[in-house]
Amino acid sequence: MLLHGHWKATANYGATLDFTRIDFDDSGWSDAPVPGHWQEQPEFADYPEKMLFRKTFEHAGTAPGARSFLRFEGVFYACKVWLNGAYLGEHEGFFEPFEYDVTGIVREGRNVAAVFVRCERERDLNSKTQVLGVFGNWDCIPPHMQPGGIWGEVSLEERPPVFLHSPAVDDFQVDPDEAVFRARVRLDGLGGGAQGLRLEWTLSPFNFQGQVLEGEFLLDAVQAADPEASFEIAVPEPRLWWTWDRGEPNLYTLAVRLCGGAAEHEISLRFGIRTVEFKDWILHLNGERLFCRGSNYAPCDARLARADRDLCARDIRLARDANLNMLRAHAHVEPQAFYDLCDEAGILVWQDFPLQWSYAQSVEQSAVKQIRAMARLLAHHPCVAVWCCHNEPFTVMEAYTLQDLIAKNKWKDLFRLGRSMWFRNWNKNVLDLRLREAVREQDADRPVIAHSGIPGLLREGTDAHLYFGWYMGTMRGLDMMARANRRALRFVTEYGAQALPIPEHFRRMCDADKVSDLDWDMLEKRHMLQTNLMHKFSPPRADASVEDYAGLTQWYQARVIRYTNELLRRMKYNPCGGAVHFLFNDCAPVVSWAVVDYWRGLKQGYYALRDSFRPLLPMANMPKRWYPQGDMVSLRLFVINDLRQAFPGVTLRAAFVNQDGEIKQEEEQGVDIPADGALACGRAKWDTADAPPGAYGLILEIHGPGIEHPVVSQYEFELR
Structure with missing residues (x-):
């Protein structure tokens, strides 16, 4: 039973819990859509940071012998939940689904779910307290856009007294003749033990013709204190999952059934058989070297409630048509549809944990819990190739470039930036290492990178963010860097330049015909344009039309992309293992580095990305x-x-x-x-x-x- 549609909502909350009662009068509250984000409602446009929600619904009551669960697919960012006045629990983290057993609480007739939701603005950008990643602050989402809301579906589900959940596959041992892996599933409701229960499993091809395997075993050894069943499956002559440019993205479906007595329940999991590892920053897929041609993927939409499967599918088709074999989920976690589609398309995902820039030490416990949840949630997807714990764990500056810091006499800020990048800091040397350990405990089958964007100058770095042609001077400086410090280019995960959207879409931000009519201040404050750098690399002429100027900025962006892609590809495996451009798509109406604007218009940079990433290229x-x-x-x-x-x-x-x-x-x-x-x-x-x-x-x-x-x-x- 879906509990979507209009809920009642208010920002006027007090110290009492009266709003959780069934008989509470919420007639004076506003209507708010769920799934949704409350800032989209006119009365909440100024973004209150805490909200109360109520949903009244009719229900037939839990069927005899069944159990009922209230499930949330996603909430920004933290919440407390009640049903019919009974407190169910609290949750923190925007991407992990969560649920509560409401058997005996949900009743026949009228019921009321009540939720307190908190999602605060991050005011100190170098001491953030919420694991929001790009949704917390980012130069590609306007700061006035805040994410708070019940963004995923809410449902009331019935299940048998004993049921299966959390299926997983791991520990792959693969050779041409046979693949062996471990399958795991957890059981809920084993209060009386597992005697007489058995599991039946079926492994079948999902997107190809092949052999169907079956098996079964008794669950007598499973204990209620640790209700997990694990079993080994051997697949003769396995069909491996490959990226689209190396083979077929073959997928299997594992169906697991619980049988015995009155217990009967089935769940399934789709996955692929493959191995992945980094060797000196060169990715090996199924034992073969693979040069990664990629781009950073912003959230499908800054309003995740809008990020449906059709929009994700459109983006994945555009990525495939651009010859990409990797997308980097940049400092966020997407809805499941994104990963399903990448599995099917044969596109790898570099998966960032939603940490970007600097955080307060109070975030550690929650971050560790959430990164484990991310690994559990996504580990079965063969597309997910790499975990990265933190993007750029260093100090955020007001100025964009080194030249700006010097020009504005910000020597103290310059010192803080350099110290946070090249020397010890808590985010980089304590938090990130703890997160790396936590995700390795959860998933031993993938490479784990503690942090992204740490330069390898004074000591061994990680992947590189090299904005030659934007923040770091002219694009030809990259060639000088390649000659001076070749290893710094062994895997590059950010580079690019801003460009205006296609003209018809740019007019939705700023209705002007001539460059002289543009409101540069508004474009910078509300649409994230970096005016000084744009004017430096694409100097505007006052008498030029907006169409011509948009074309100039896109021509320059395309030139930077092509120059960088081709230089990095010429260094293939010597030492460069991948080129992952920034940025593929806009998630909001902004002027950014994206080659696909918010309304999915294709800039010239998209075609430069596509052409310079052709697998065979003179x-x-x-x-x-x-x-x-x-x-x-x-x-x-x-x-x-x-x-x-x-x-x-x-x-x-x-x-x-x-x-x-x-x-x-x-x-x-x-x-x-x-x-x-x-x-x-x-x-x-x-x-x-x-x-x-x-x-x-x-x-x-x-x-x-x-x-x-x-x-x-x-x-x-x-x-x-």
Whole structure:
């Protein structure tokens, strides 16, 4: 029985618990939708941080011999729950479903569920107290948007006296002939012991044709004090789960039935058979190296109640079409539909725990409990490849860049930032290590990274966040860093630049025709535009149209994405194991690093991401924007192949052309492209002495045996 629809809600709460009584008069309260977020109601738009909710419903009462449970799929952020005046308990954490046994409390006829919900604004951004991740504060969600609400479904469920719950699979031992793993399931209601009960299980293919396996065993040895049954399943000739670019994302369904006497209950779990590990920051899937081509995924919507399966499915299709084999769930946990869809699409997930920047020490106990819950909730998904405990566990500054800190004479802030990044702090060296230990205890089958974005300068770092072309100077500084400290680029999980949404969507934020009419202050405060940096890298002309300026910002963003992707891919496995761009999607109406705006408009950066992440790709080191007429243009050539298949005896063609497509210089060479490798192919050179000033391009093409359609890349530059 779903308890969705209109609930009664108020921000006027007192010290008494009168509101929990069935006969309490809530006629003066507002109507609020559940699932939902209370700030969306006009009367709560200024965001009270604590709310009371009531739901009156009719019920037939618990059936004889059955048990009833009141279940919540998700609440932002902490709550206390009553039913018919009886206190059921409290819960903290936005992503974990929770439930209460209400057998004997729910009654025939009129019932009332009452909930107190708390979700506070984080005022001290370097000492946060709630595990909200990006929902607590982030430069891609406006600070006036707060998440509080009963965002998931609420239901009243009936179950038998003894029932199964919390199915899990782990401890995979995989070889080509056989895969062996452990299945576990917990039982509730074993007050009288498990004598006479048995489990029957069936393992069947979910998305392919194959053998169905079955088994059963008695539960006599299961004790009421630790009501968990575990059993081993051996799968002959297993069909492994692969990313879409390496094979098929094969999935199995494990159905477990409780039988014996009056007990009868069944649950199921969908999963995949695969192994995953990091070796020196190179991901190995089923024992094979895999270069990760990824992007950071923001919440499907900042209002999680809106994040339905259809919207998630649209995003996953866009990610697959952009040639991504990894998404990073950036400092948040998505609804289950997201992970189901990634399982089916063959897209890996780097799963962040919802911690971002700095927290108060009081958060430790709750964070440990919640990270264990995250691992339990998601561990059966084969798409989840990596756990990361904390994103950027260092001090938040008001200024965006090092130059800003120096210009504003913020030397104290600069010292605090450097100290928190490169030296010991409680978040990084105490909290994160405790979280890493907790998640390893829960799941030993995946790599666990204590924190993301710690530079490897004074000591061994982690994955890198390298905003060349935005925070860290020009994009070509990345090449200088690669020469100076190559290991710093061994796995890069953030890079990019802001760009305006497509013009028709940008007008929903700011209705202006000319750049001179734009309200820059409003765009910065309400839509997260970083004005100074935008103007630095995409200088606006006052007489330009908004459409033209949006195009300029998107052109620049696309250029940064392509430059970074191609440079990192040329370093494939030497030492770079992955390039995970920031950011794939907007979750709110903002100006951000995303290549897919909030209304799912595709920026130019999306196409740059797609094209530069093609699994088989000819490339050159990116030309300068212009060369003096008469210079020799000389560009290094490469072919990158992320596929298992080698391509021997193919042709690489390099042609310099003018803006009319006329060939000015052309060369061809035969190349043998190795499987899953990066191949240097010399240089393309053109003496421009006889060429007039103007627009030119370099076209690269590979064709030949095994390549169904020629693969083409094109670069543009000018002679002046």
